Amino acid sequence: MVAAVILSALAMSIIVGVRYLLASGGFALATRWRKPGLYAGLDRQIRTEIGWSLASALIYGIPAGVVAWGWQARGWTRVYRDFHAFPLWYLPLSVLLYLAAHDAWFYWTHRYMHRPRPFRIAHAVHHASRPPTAWAAMSFHPWEALTGAVVIPALAFLIPIHVAALGAVLTIMTVMGVSNHMGWEMFPRWLVEGPAGRWLITASHHQRHHEDFACNYGLYFRLWDRLCGTDRGLGRLKEAA
Template sequence: MNFSTETQTLIEGLIDWFQVILTIDFARYLFGAGGVFLLTLLGRQWLATRKIRTKSPRRRQMMREFRASLITVFVFGVVGLSTKFGLEAGWMEIYGDIDDYGWGYFAFSLIAIIILHDAYFYWTHRLMHLKGMMKHIHWLHHRSHNPSPWASYSFDMPEAAVHALFVPLALLLLPMHGLAMWLFLGHMIIRNAMGHSGYELFPRRWAVHPLLGWLTLVTHHDMHHANGNYNFGLYFSWWDRLMGTEHPDYLARVTGDPDRCRAPLGVTGAKENA
């Protein structure tokens, strides 16, 4: 096999991989954002008491979010090529046989990647809110002041790249079974779409549960879009609690009990402007 044939084979392989990633990520976006959107649309009467804000996002805004999300899917595909290189080079591993590591590791890896993603999201999100970075990286997402599920992928290109880099970085640390990776990616988009739905889709009492209270309910992220100085977490509230960036009115807002206002556990809340 000569060099020209090897190069052509490599290029064809990369194109095929790119197309697969585009298809998977677009389908995942449609399934997550579209599914949650349909749930809130068809169930709007049943969910009326769970609506977080009086007004609903306009169709023009949702179309903008969808168009921006198509660009994000493209960026995810480009960055996803690094995963292809990592797998081919043996730096990363997505395995197919549970017995290679066992069910215990399967569960551990799934929990670990969710916890790692939450930490990655919190700290990169905080950085994006710095005054010198906000307008260049995170501004488009916050144009959706009152977001819809279609805002799940509505990012500036640099922000899309930051989000996409998590998977190859995580795979450098954690071998993942293919099913565990699918479960993680499905969990990611569903939680993301729910967080932008505008309806409190979780039981409100979870916010004050000793264990479930560490989960971020929909109101948590909705308040971030309303006031970008607080609530930077994705799945869990512990980083916001620890770093003093959870909105002090969050529990009062989500439970409807004004006596639930609390001071954060950590330092004074962030001062960056959204």
């Protein structure tokens, strides 16, 4: 059993690492195409971001591997395969529940990470990316990576979700994590500055966090920032050199 759990954790770490390289690499290539010169002179920073991110992938993979083993071998989780186990309307609702719970966890742990001691010990690694790039999405100190690694696996034991819906959650998490750090806005202005943009986080909103630090702590939604008075609007995205 122990060997099976270790192999599952190792396999998930590899999967998370490959997913990071493909997603961040893809958005970095898109940046090179759409905003040539934006990452000029950042080669050393990008190498550091990749190093921290691959270490984070290992940390993320361990609880994910344990959950995957528990789901397949023991049926411990609330992840299900049968589309008819719950009403079909529950599929999108489950995705929203996971995103809302993850967003709340991220807001409060992220805000805590900006207290002087945890910032100095851990979160400073992420903010060393100046400006952040598409490679910085998982550039975390191991202590910070651990706080992010446990939330989705924990939810898998608490909230029922179809395996395909869980895949959608992980896809949204990956795309938003990378695109919010890449230094330019891929969404049209009408969305970012319109009604939807007042509640959804994009690169323009997260850029303000990397400029001012003490604001804009959310991951997917601006709800907690608005409720807690930490929303300071959109940042100024750097133009390509």
